[in-house]
Amino acid sequence: MMINAVTSREYGIMFPCPPHIFNGVAFTEHNRHKCDDGDVRYLFAGDGKVRGGIILGRRDGMLHSPFSAPFGGLTVSRSRRFEAVDGIWREIVEYCRAEGLGLRVTLPPEPYAPELTVKSVSALSRLGLTPTLDVSYHLDLGRGSFRDGISRSCRKLLNQASGNGLSVAKVVPVPENILRVYNIIRTNHLSKGRPMWMEPDDVISTAMLVKADFFLLMHDGADIAGAMVYPAGEGIAQVVYWGDMPGYSELRAMNLLAEYVYEYYRRAGMRLLDLGPATETGVPNYGLCVFKESLGAEPGLKYTMMLKG
Template identity: 35%
Template structure:
């Protein structure tokens, strides 16, 4: 196989569909200022395109993704064998050597996004000399399981908290304008500031991203005040991803996050989504035990999310 660079327009013509919004030229072009340049690569066998990948290159490191929760090597054929993945990574090695790169980095989606493809990719990366940089524990609701059976799946304390929330006169607002979206963002900012967590996207960056990504934004209202919010991307037709969620200080007794989780399950379950991804509860592989316990208590499943790198 041979890896070769193409223009964003050529990439779009070859990669006519993507299972993940982060693997699209539209999303990557929005964030291109964060790297020195972007390489859109097609890996072909003979004259047949077999794989595609987008690297952001900065300081001689090629990263997939370069500004997203994850990215991947995209198979362009429905049945790509483990040998095909091996051949594709060998072609990418030659590309990296020819370009004088010092390192290649992959942060791939949680395994549940595409079990067969991602299992083959992790295996091939490992055997091609990639070292494990991080193994994060990701959490998601399997909506096919929890949508109509939520009360029987969640833990006792989560049931109790949901009962409190449902008696607290909370209401879910779907944000339909920029002013409401900014209000939702400000709730998240208060939450992160109170807990000492980083908020990696500015308000302007969030608004720019929402202009190119299908999304939903929600606010939980209590007596006319927004007390919790969530920003959700439609990663693909079957998976929605909570990018940010949180409540403001001083309202934990209302259990607004339990309420928000329940309402999001109902909302996306009714739309026929299979998963609601609410992200990792680890930072650089180190778990936040309280966050792990909370996500498990409200019905989430665990899944591994690998980051792997290779020095050239």
């Protein structure tokens, strides 16, 4: 098996339907400027036939998959045999070593491609990459109505929220509404000492590219909670950001917002709602874990594998 560098156009023709949006050419090119010197590598691995591919961006002496997204990993052709997955990763690691660069790969959470993720973790571990394990949560939208799967405490809080005069709706994704949601989430993050990785212009342009959905929850005419959701993969909606304004927690806005978002995508025929991680570099945020589990969300592992240059 060999590695060949190709153009973005060639990569897009070979893999027109990647397993998730972050492995697509359009998303990659939109974020190319975030790499050092705009250095993005589109690589094919094959043995006469293309068996798989990966998109890598160079930053700080390492090649990253992804370089500006929650996760990346391989895009493969129809064959996912263990031998083929091993061979693809072996050639990618050798390519990085020949370039004198490290490699950092964050694989999708297990529900996106469980078979490929398991085989990739095995291959990369045997190739000497060091893992960091985060815990990511998702909701199975096939379980029935939202209230069928929540905890007793969540049901109690949801009943309280229903009597607090709250209203929630999916809003038209125009810049004005996107900024309303963004400002809520930014205020929420700042109040908790958490970084906000995306600037307003970046949120707006990315939302237009991926056709993101936005939800707003209001009380007495004030915006107090919001959510930004990407159509991340086939049958999967991903909550990229959500949160409420400080000082409104007693209204239980997040419980009502979670129910609305869940039911919206369940009615739309999606199979999973990805709630994202509740850890940072492997360390749990216990309050966030409790909240997501109260919604009936299931935990799964999200692997970041790293090889120093």
